[in-house]
Amino acid sequence: MSVFPTARLHDKVVLVTGASSGIGAAAAKLFAQAGANVVLAARRAEKLADVQAACQEANKAGSTGHGGHCAAVSLDMRNTESLDTVLQRLPSWASTVDVLVNNAGLAMGTAKVGEIRAEDLDAMLETNVRGLIYMSQLFVREFKQRNAGHIINIGSVAGVEPYPGGSVYCATKFAVRAFTEALMKELVGTPIRVTNVQPGMVETEFSLVRYYGDKDAADKVYHGIEALTPHDIAEEIVWAASRPARVNIAEAGPFHVARSS
Incomplete structure (x- = not known):
């Protein structure tokens, strides 16, 4: 954590969606290590217990004397009721969220146009776009009040x-970029900050989900290259959040794999 100052994150409350694995889990741990309080939100609630424990250990390892709170909240980005009630389901210490990390997202299949399954289309649009916009609206209203x-x-x-x-x-992700840029311009006259972090190939469960659990197919995606790690992207997320209040990182990336192995 010495590569950038994190005192600005001390005792802040950070909510991370898609926090059960990959970039979301890595970011949550790094925020905890920096002395922030972290809310882990994900559909796979059973996986959040391990991440929650890791966040608590990361906070102790950071030795900042700040933060230390970590809670897990079940959140389905495709379920309107789950999204509508998320604020009411936060623990009392998280009643004021300072940073929302909209990380939840997925790719399903590699079919070309004309062959894309309807259920895959719905899963990507609802999770990656509708869910992200829904969460953003909830928190923009909260942030504007404060x-x-x-x-x-x-x-x-x-x-x-x-x-x-990968058309859908x-x-x-084009929609996420457009939405983020428009939101930033809408809020430019306020102290509310908006950032778009754009990873390239990161070795997570992403390809395993895309290939419907086929590990061999997923592993081939990363064969012969040294892919980015979730921690690489987590560092960029925490770095953006730890800038002075007067600084807004509008866009970080796209980040590409540096070299072949």
């Missing part, structure tokens, strides 16, 4: 460079 807050959306290089077999996923 005249403070930071929304960090996790976009993708796919929102800059589309590719065959790329479209969702």
